[in-house]
Amino acid sequence: MTTAAEAAKAKLAGAGGQPHVVTIGNFDGVHRGHQYLIQQVVDAAQHRSVRSLAITFEPHPGAVLRPDHSPERLATADEKLRLLRATGLDNVVTLEFSREFANLEPVAFLDLVLSTVAPVEVFVGEGFRFGHGRAGDGATIQQFGDRHGFDTTIVTRLRDDEHMISSSNIRAALKAGNVEDASRWLGRRYRLLGTVEHGAARGRELGFPTANLTADAAVCVPGDGIYAALAHLPDAQMSARKALVYVGTRPT
Known part of the structure; x- marks a missing residue:
């Protein structure tokens, strides 16, 4: 097992072996789309009488894979953690993202990230991609879940009129000086x-x-x-x- 994998396993083991409803993502800015997804995770966990867990990554994958073209962040790592914890999640685990991590094939990625947290259901956004070459998606998780006995829910992106609420659209609004739209999509004043x-x-x-x-x-x-x-x-x-x-x- 590689060093990166060992570190990830150790962090995830800290969440405990009890069943979880899990979500995985970068969650930059923890905007309204993320909040919408996470609320479904929290509600599902309460309905199933299990714990809710978000698994996220630092640094931003773009900073590792495309350091010269990495997207500017909507929140620092500490601020993102604070915002995630404020959603009502029972636990948040931050894994260190590295090239070694990025080179995992999709099934190896899922095996590493999910094997120690006993998922009963996994929620991801419809645009979530993972694994080497971003080859993994929601369908990959569904197939993995069918083999390992958990449900998968793919959450449709949230829209504001004709605009999709996404981290990239919020960045674009900020760069255009449109703080009003950016703040509305974040669900709070930009800070x-x-x-x-x-x-x-x-x-x-x-x-x-x-x-x-x-x-x-x-x-x-x-x-x-x-x-x-x-x-x-x-x-x-x-x-x-x-x-x-x-x-x-x-x-x-």
């Missing part, structure tokens, strides 16, 4: 976490306090423009403050 760093102190000249925020380089920043926002500071005694956010190339 950037970052560190305040010293700038050119031009806010003093304007008569307004300014702060230069350095966000995670892998996270999607909206397109250039000025946005209405709420600023949350780490001091728990201070409530959110109304703010204007400037995204652009002129430092403040």
